[in-house]
Amino acid sequence: MKCRGMTLLEVLIAITLGLVLLGSVTSFAWSQLSSRKQVLEAADARRSVTLVIDRLEQDLISAVAGTSDGEPGIQGDASSITVFSRGVAPSWTDDPATMVGDLHRLVVRFTPSTGQVAMNRSPLGEDDRPAMLPGTLSDFRLRYFDGQAWQDSWNSLDWGGLPVAVEVACWYGRPAEEDDEPAFDASVTAREDALPLAAEDSVPDRIRVILVPDAQPDATGVEEPL
Numbered sequence: 001m002k003c004r005g006m007t008l009l010e011v012l013i014a015i016t017l018g019l020v021l022l023g024s025v026t027s028f029a030w031s032q033l034s035s036r037k038q039v040l041e042a043a044d045a046r047r048s049v050t051l052v053i054d055r056l057e058q059d060l061i062s063a064v065a066g067t068s069d070g071e072p073g074i075q076g077d078a079s080s081i082t083v084f085s086r087g088v089a090p091s092w093t094d095d096p097a098t099m100v101g102d103l104h105r106l107v108v109r110f111t112p113s114t115g116q117v118a119m120n121r122s123p124l125g126e127d128d129r130p131a132m133l134p135g136t137l138s139d140f141r142l143r144y145f146d147g148q149a150w151q152d153s154w155n156s157l158d159w160g161g162l163p164v165a166v167e168v169a170c171w172y173g174r175p176a177e178e179d180d181e182p183a184f185d186a187s188v189t190a191r192e193d194a195l196p197l198a199a200e201d202s203v204p205d206r207i208r209v210i211l212v213p214d215a216q217p218d219a220t221g222v223e224e225p226l
Helices: 008-061
Strands: 074-076 080-088 100-111 116-123 139-145 165-171 206-211
Touching: 008 080, 008 100, 008 116, 008 165, 008 206, 074 139
Parallel strands: none
Antiparallel strands: 074 080, 080 100, 100 116, 139 165, 165 206
8 A cells, every 4th residue: 555645735735834823823922921021011110109109108207398408308390309308216315316317318200201210218418319110101290289279399498388298190001081170178188099180181090199297287378489
């Protein structure tokens, strides 16, 4: 009995089917790697935003209105903020002067062109160049509440005191269109599920309003900056 060999046409068909199968597997693997990269980048962005918000919240609790060198305790605009705060002494001593923690500087800066957030916290006098945090954002915005309205910038020396609250808003992806903006209620505590939306034309993916404990008690008495 003769064994029949494969014809040229059958070989070409087999090769074609193999290439199609290989291409499908490669495409699927590439898609999975791309999706994994996007998921990891999104997770990095969320962790970075959480780190920035937590650090800001901790330092704003002990923020000073100004330093002995004449620098504002809180100075910032829509994309960056610098906060000077007093730390807590690590241990009890008999000398009250030594119980005051060192003065620290916190710098947070967003670069719109790259979508990256940079942050640095260091004792006064040391290097304060922010280091880039992992992940990228579509947008990031800071605002400052003077007791009556939101301001796009703040200088605690020019304003004569600390802001009543600082709002941090960020967008992970393409913002959705939104026109309405609920009014801010200063009596509401800083909870993400009960905060005002951004004043821009889109709803942020995450927003936090951080109250500043040492702001002026009578918020409506804050004067316009010089």
